[in-house]
Amino acid sequence: MVAALTRIFGVHNLALAEDVVQEAFCRALEVWKFRGVPENPSAWLMATAKNRALDVLRRERTARTFAPELGQLFDSEWTLIPTIEELFSPKAIEDDLLRMMFSCCHARLAEEAQIALILNILCGFSVDEIASAFLNTHAAVEKRITRAKKGLAASKKLFDVTVPADFSARLPAVHRALYLLFNEGYHGASTESAVRHELYREAMRLMAILLKHPLGKTPATYALAALMCLHAARVPGRIDASGNLSSLYDQDRSQWDQKLLAEGFELMELSATGPKFTEYHIEAAIAAAHACAHRMEETDWKTIVSLYDTLMTINPTPIVALNRAIAIAQIDGPEVGLKELSSIANRDRLASYPFYPAAMGELELRRGQCVIAREHFGAALALARNKPEHQFFQQRISACKQE
Amino acid sequence: MSEFMYLFRGGDIPASPEQMQKSMEKWVAWFKDLGATGHLKDLGNPLEPTGKVVKGKQKVITDGPYAEAKDVVGGYTIVEAKDIAQALELSKDCPIFDAGGSVEVRPVQAFKL
Secondary structure: OHHHHHHHHOHHHHHHHHHHHHHHHHHHHHHHHHHOOOOOHHHHHHHHHHHHHHHHHHHHOOOOOOOHHHHHHHHOOOOHHHHHHHHOOHHHHHHHHHHHHHHHOOOOOOHHHHHHHHHHHHOOOOHHHHHHHOOOOHHHHHHHHHHHHHHHHHOOOOOOOOOHHHHHHHHHHHHHHHHHHHHHHHHOOOOOOOOOHHHHHHHHHHHHHHHHOOOOOOHHHHHHHHHHHHHHHOHHHHEOOOOOEOOOOOOOHHHOOHHHHHHHHHHHHHHOOOOOOOHHHHHHHHHHHHHHOOOHHHOOHHHHHHHHHHHHHHOOOHHHHHHHHHHHHHHHOHHHHHHHHHOOOOHHHHOOOOHHHHHHHHHHHHOOOHHHHHHHHHHHHHHOOOHHHHHHHHHHHHHHHHO | OEEEEEEEEOOOOOOOHHHHHHHHHHHHHHHHHHHHOOOEEEEEEEOOOOOEEEEOOOOEEEEOOOOOHHHOEEEEEEEEEOOHHHHHHHHOOOHHHHHOOEEEEEEOOOOOO
16 A cells, blocks of 8 residues: 555655555544444555545645656546546556565665565564564664665655666566565564564565566566475475474475465476576575475485585575585485585574574484484574474474484 | 647536546546647646626626536646647547537637736
8 A cells, every 4th residue: 555655646755655554544443443344444445545645635736746757647636536546456556566666675775674664665564573573673673664764765766667677677686685585484583483474475475466567577586486385385394283393304295285386386487498597496496306205205315416506606605505415414424414514614604593503413313423413402492593493402302312 | 839728518427437437537548648749738627517607896696507508618628739720639539529518729818018
């Protein structure tokens, strides 16, 4: 809604757009209290916001300038209502979301600020929700969002999604933001739960809108969408009934979402065109290799290691190296895996990442070094960021005792 | 370039909301065309069919309508054109003709000092 209203009022009136949405929600609270919640609450809210927008346009069209390219159409009663109706059509709103998504991914804004903005403006997350998703204080997130919004409002114009050159130039930043948003939901650092469904689903919703746009349908977009589907399909197996994490080895693979898997594979095929091979392609391929195996033993580790090798050449981060080492241990045994783990470049950056000591522990355990394994899991436990992680490492520690 | 006012007269009022919407779309499309070719000076506004008239030295107030339905002014718009011939030409796509109405094209008088 904010995206649609910002399109109407102009990006310099972002605050006004937010006020109108706020008013619509307040009005809903008042009216619904007496008359009950209407059959279609979101349509009701949309209609209220639309009427409120009309009021604002009529009252203030002489005092303020709105979206400059629409100015003349708002000035006359001949065109005011039809124009507003058109701007609130479902198709137009999708375009607005896309426009806002690209506007939020401005190079001047830091990546965390871009994601915070997207969550706040496009997904309607409150400052508190964003703060808890990113393990940040309310004040810090509020400051970040306020500053980012000022930057956005100063940019005078919303991003024009119809200019192919600009679109392709900004697309990687949008991919990156959606990728980070997805990851934050999928294995983020949240304190309450290991998987934040609302975060990764928002990423997938925005992704679907991007895929509908003719300029958005690039191989990289398809690859990223495939990656999201293939990972999301495994969520039901990853978390057991009591909300606990279970490792890839012990997962009940029959619980994986077959529809999402099929969609993921289809998207992967669509991504396999053009000369550009992105990190999303590789990550999707790795996810696909896991998804193909009906049982753990059927996993094609050779392919997975070689995919990680390629990924290391494009995006050599310690996390990628960590995952590569785990895959290598599957082929060449825990000793080789441990050697790989302890030779990861920049591994100091993993110092607070619980799954680094956990991986060490897992491999030590596998070669029978229970005492050392327990120490590693203890270190992981100390770094655990939420309850499911905590329980997961506890359970690994007790596994060390049994052997 | 000179300015001309279009006075839209008469025309059937759409019977159903669907027809109303269709008619609105046609009008918006026409206005957008005028705007796109740079001929639109002021979109003007539609007018209610009724109102009041103040008349004479006594300023007597009487109710409308003031004429037969086909002569009632339903709205106005100001365009820019190089001469009246062009202004007439530009008016020919106006949706009011579909509804049986008319467009009166009047040059805006530019007073000289």
